[in-house]
Amino acid sequence: GEQVEQLPSILRVQEGSSASINCSYEDSASNYFPWYKQEPGENPKLIIDIRSNMERKQIQELIVLLDKKAKRFSLHITDTQPGDSAMYFCADQGGSAKLIFGEGTKLTVSS
């Protein structure tokens, strides 16, 4: 299978709190898991990624976790700011070069 499930589809948090987005995948050959942020009217931009030889990666306020056994990975944004409001997409890359994207999460951070 090549599906990536992403939840929740809509997420609203208060400024300063954490936001978590969860994804699951089917392809056991998947070995690369990027996350993209897309602001209104803009293209998707790569914000963080993790490879299958890692379980955790952090870049500033962004943390990604990977559980290969459960075929799940997640993005956690700590200390959210209004500028974090956007669509977020998870993706996986299996044996082929193409990325399979989740359906997206619309994150709104209110001040």
Next chain:
Amino acid sequence: VTLLEQNPRWRLVPRGQAVNLRCILKNSQYPWMSWYQQDLQKQLQWLFTLRSPGDKEVKSLPGADYLATRVTDTELRLQVANMSQGRTLYCTCSAGQGAGERLFFGHGTKLSVL
């Protein structure tokens, strides 16, 4: 630094008319070029990956028919025909086809049906 140049940013397409899109690679370190579509529900979907000049592929999806051509090492084209619903087409590039190669998006061309 802009890796890809996609023009135009927006096109109004009369129903039944085909449209031709162009993408120019600005950095030869990322020669693997692809097209992705994003539908009105924001779903992103891979369409094609074309590496070598002369590569050509066709695909039919709900709402549009596609013909992609890698014209040169720096130019990728996409013809969109029989489009019934609007969508955004993104050109992307990566350094390779192997596992873990980062994918970068162009600014996209938003197509609307007239």
